[in-house]
Amino acid sequence: MNRFIQDLSEKNNFQPTHLLRILREVQAQYHHIPNAVIEQLADLLKISRTHIVSVIEFYSFFHLTPRGHYDILISDSITDNMLGKESLMTYFAQQLKVTIGEVRQDGLVSLANTSCTGMCDQGPAGLVNGYPLTRLTRPRIDQISTLINQQIPLEEWPTALFHVDDNIKQPDLLLNNLIQPGDALKALYQRGLPETLAEISQAELRGRGGAGYNTAWKWHLCYEGPEENAFCEVAAQKKQQRYVVCNADEGEPGTFKDRVLLNAYAHQVFEGMTLCAAIIDAEQGFLYLRGEYLHLYEKLQAVLNERRQSGLLGPNILNRGHNFDIEICLGAGAYICGEESALIESLEGKMGIPRNRPPYPVTQGYLGQPTVVNNVETFMAAAAIAVNGGQWFARVGTEKSKGSKILSVCGDCDRPGIYEYPFGTPIQTVLDDCGAHDVLGVQIGGPSGVFISNQEFARQLAFEDLATGGSFIIFNNERNILEIVNNFIHFFAHESCGFCTPCRVGTSLLKNQLTKIMDGHGSAGDVVALEELCQIIKKQSHCGLGQTAANPVLSTLERYPELYQQQLKKISYEPGFDLDGALETARRLANRNDAGAHLTQVEETYE
Amino acid sequence: MSNSITIDGKPIPFSEGQTIMEAATAAGVYIPHLCHHPEYTPHGSCKLCNVKVNGRICSACTYPAMDGQDILNNTQELTDDRQKITQMLFVEGNHFCPSCEKTGNCQLQAVAYHLNMLDDHFPLFYPTRAVDASHEALMIDHNRCIFCTLCVRASQQKDHKDVFAISGRGLNKHLIVNAQSGLLKDTDISMNDQAAHICPTGAILIKHTAYQVPIGERLYDHKQIDQVSLASETLKHDK
Ligand SMILES: Cc1cc2nc3c(=O)[nH]c(=O)nc-3n(C[C@H](O)[C@H](O)[C@H](O)COP(=O)(O)O)c2cc1C
Numbered sequence A: 001m002n003r004f005i006q007d008l009s010e011k012n013n014f015q016p017t018h019l020l021r022i023l024r025e026v027q028a029q030y031h032h033i034p035n036a037v038i039e040q041l042a043d044l045l046k047i048s049r050t051h052i053v054s055v056i057e058f059y060s061f062f063h064l065t066p067r068g069h070y071d072i073l074i075s076d077s078i079t080d081n082m083l084g085k086e087s088l089m090t091y092f093a094q095q096l097k098v099t100i101g102e103v104r105q106d107g108l109v110s111l112a113n114t115s116c117t118g119m120c121d122q123g124p125a126g127l128v129n130g131y132p133l134t135r136l137t138r139p140r141i142d143q144i145s146t147l148i149n150q151q152i153p154l155e156e157w158p159t160a161l162f163h164v165d166d167n168i169k170q171p172d173l174l175l176n177n178l179i180q181p182g183d184a185l186k187a188l189y190q191r192g193l194p195e196t197l198a199e200i201s202q203a204e205l206r207g208r209g210g211a212g213y214n215t216a217w218k219w220h221l222c223y224e225g226p227e228e229n230a231f232c233e234v235a236a237q238k239k240q241q242r243y244v245v246c247n248a249d250e251g252e253p254g255t256f257k258d259r260v261l262l263n264a265y266a267h268q269v270f271e272g273m274t275l276c277a278a279i280i281d282a283e284q285g286f287l288y289l290r291g292e293y294l295h296l297y298e299k300l301q302a303v304l305n306e307r308r309q310s311g312l313l314g315p316n317i318l319n320r321g322h323n324f325d326i327e328i329c330l331g332a333g334a335y336i337c338g339e340e341s342a343l344i345e346s347l348e349g350k351m352g353i354p355r356n357r358p359p360y361p362v363t364q365g366y367l368g369q370p371t372v373v374n375n376v377e378t379f380m381a382a383a384a385i386a387v388n389g390g391q392w393f394a395r396v397g398t399e400k401s402k403g404s405k406i407l408s409v410c411g412d413c414d415r416p417g418i419y420e421y422p423f424g425t426p427i428q429t430v431l432d433d434c435g436a437h438d439v440l441g442v443q444i445g446g447p448s449g450v451f452i453s454n455q456e457f458a459r460q461l462a463f464e465d466l467a468t469g470g471s472f473i474i475f476n477n478e479r480n481i482l483e484i485v486n487n488f489i490h491f492f493a494h495e496s497c498g499f500c501t502p503c504r505v506g507t508s509l510l511k512n513q514l515t516k517i518m519d520g521h522g523s524a525g526d527v528v529a530l531e532e533l534c535q536i537i538k539k540q541s542h543c544g545l546g547q548t549a550a551n552p553v554l555s556t557l558e559r560y561p562e563l564y565q566q567q568l569k570k571i572s573y574e575p576g577f578d579l580d581g582a583l584e585t586a587r588r589l590a591n592r593n594d595a596g597a598h599l600t601q602v603e604e605t606y607e
Numbered sequence B: 001m002s003n004s005i006t007i008d009g010k011p012i013p014f015s016e017g018q019t020i021m022e023a024a025t026a027a028g029v030y031i032p033h034l035c036h037h038p039e040y041t042p043h044g045s046c047k048l049c050n051v052k053v054n055g056r057i058c059s060a061c062t063y064p065a066m067d068g069q070d071i072l073n074n075t076q077e078l079t080d081d082r083q084k085i086t087q088m089l090f091v092e093g094n095h096f097c098p099s100c101e102k103t104g105n106c107q108l109q110a111v112a113y114h115l116n117m118l119d120d121h122f123p124l125f126y127p128t129r130a131v132d133a134s135h136e137a138l139m140i141d142h143n144r145c146i147f148c149t150l151c152v153r154a155s156q157q158k159d160h161k162d163v164f165a166i167s168g169r170g171l172n173k174h175l176i177v178n179a180q181s182g183l184l185k186d187t188d189i190s191m192n193d194q195a196a197h198i199c200p201t202g203a204i205l206i207k208h209t210a211y212q213v214p215i216g217e218r219l220y221d222h223k224q225i226d227q228v229s230l231a232s233e234t235l236k237h238d239k
């Protein structure tokens, strides 16, 4: 029996909930999950091999067949593409003599695309064995290729290659008023638990992860249970295990503010979680950290240890009798795990498939117990409110959106980075501050959000106008809108978890339909068909991913219908068959892609 | 206090804990579905049973019935959407009904008839999928799998085994079996298992029985799926 696997399982107490953690280490050790390991783990953890295989095949960072000893992934976010990712990647492949998506014959290196790695302000970016590479240039690629070919261990690579900047450009309410470790908890016990929840309620703090649910109410529901149980005995409430989860999956392309918050203000985030735990009476918390942020792991563990040593975490916090600790769980490359119920499934060591609701996580979350899931920024704001009071926060912002919002500004501007604004700030202000010129439009809230044109810059950041989890991508007039949309649609088709029909099949149909139109193979009815497809995906999908996946098309189709129409062929009939498309398999088999291997649908003279 | 919901304007009683699907079936109202089966934990993935509850789309098989819900089921809008969802299932796999031995007994085909689906509407994917004929009495034709997970649930919940699972993400989803070889013959499935007989399409088939009932005399050749489904499922929901 393999000692490494035995020890690893033991270290994880043979807990099936730790499957992701275990698989991450196996993948790092063997560059894939070998069959023999699957058999051994099934035995040790007492779960079926199919469970393990399905988890491996669900997450992008796990593989059944070996990747290279140096496994390189390049971020395919729109911002990386705008910074020249495509040609850099080709160059990288040439330098390393590897085919994109494959492993080099000697097994030393593999190169592939990955979804946005959250380095949009310092791209083009990538990952090598999980660690971030930023600001890629040809000289850097030369350097990296040499290091790899000389088989220099990662630890000995120049640290400059892995350098990640915080780029905090404009602090406001939260970033200007950082609290000292322990201050929020002291304020909590001084004021009282219900009184502090009342402050958060008065602050009208809404979730910063995108949906904007009232935070105090979420915590209240988690503690009280559903209304019908609200008056059950306090003793019964006490018996229940509850959990606090911080959502640091941050997978929305163009977002990176949670990375910065966790790098620079981890204490305050953990303090917010501890505050929540005291209020809802939870003893266990989790930070679900996206796999792409592996580089933060050790540092965050150190912060947790520091907090344990200062009595701010662990048993009997501040001698007030409350026990609470936080575990960090790393994701493994799946955007859907940012959806709270998929995240909980993932925490339980399963595929990240969104649950049916009701029940909601506040009543039945982690292991079926009441669970609060909040965004990193939400916990950070809650800690600040505990210290400064609800009024301090509610003074700022608009009627329906109190406080400030931290933005990840990237794309075409002089100073990408982190900007914080009171809610109600017009888009134009942001554009002026970050040095954006000749702007075509802005994608607010990432691909799942909305594309606004340069006629709309008086609109405001606010839940009631332009809501965003933080992603703010700027495009100048040289950008091609359809290419942007295409990048986003590919992202969703790639990230769809596949649970429900409308999203699983629909996002791929959408991808193909858009390609058809962009390639000039569309005819009169094809834009109508495109929109119809968008509507059904939006309306009938199971979760937020599918419900927003068509937004890139819908929001640009609404603003620039002519862009789509111009792509259509002017023929009176609708070709039911794509002649050239049908040759795709033949081309692949013959390994040809020259002009002679293509046919046009319509003789040029008829067009 | 009597609990009641309305479906397409018709008042329907329900008891505490019932889903909309259960209440509807008990009252003789058919809501199209493929991944739902009254004997197993609802899954909510095919989305054919999506109904409008007070204006919001919800899956009838998982959504609890609650007093006063105003539900739309048999509307043109929902029928159109259900038809398209069914078409998506058709183009995603390889469903050649005329040459499929399950024709006439297939729920996917029957639902398509019920929804008056006359073509595929969407371009076909023509995926390359395998057939596992390793087992002496059973076979899996992956071309026809619609990922309803009924075999997965039947094996776990009725047979108390764990023969099947759905693996992969997105369009790469696929059915896998619990054997080191990955072949059905090496699993502990038996002919008497519920899982061997539950497949709504022709993805899991019993060998050597294909044409015992001739085409033209099969279940859905004479009856619509709503009749068949209501007749067989009312009892099961009730128990
Ligand atoms: C596909 C999808 C991805 C999501 N990704 C994130 C994420 O990365 N971070 C996050 O905080 N919320 C994300 N959410 C929202 C969460 O489901 C949830 O609403 C949020 O974590 C609640 O925290 P909040 O109330 O503090 O915003 C995502 C939702 C969906 C549907």
Ligand code: SF4
Residues within 6 Å of the ligand: A336, A354, A495, A496, A497, A498, A499, A500, A501, A503, A504, A541, A542, A543, A544, A545, A546, A547
């Ligand atoms: S909408 Fe997409 S991501 Fe969400 S459950 Fe359905 S398939 Fe999965």
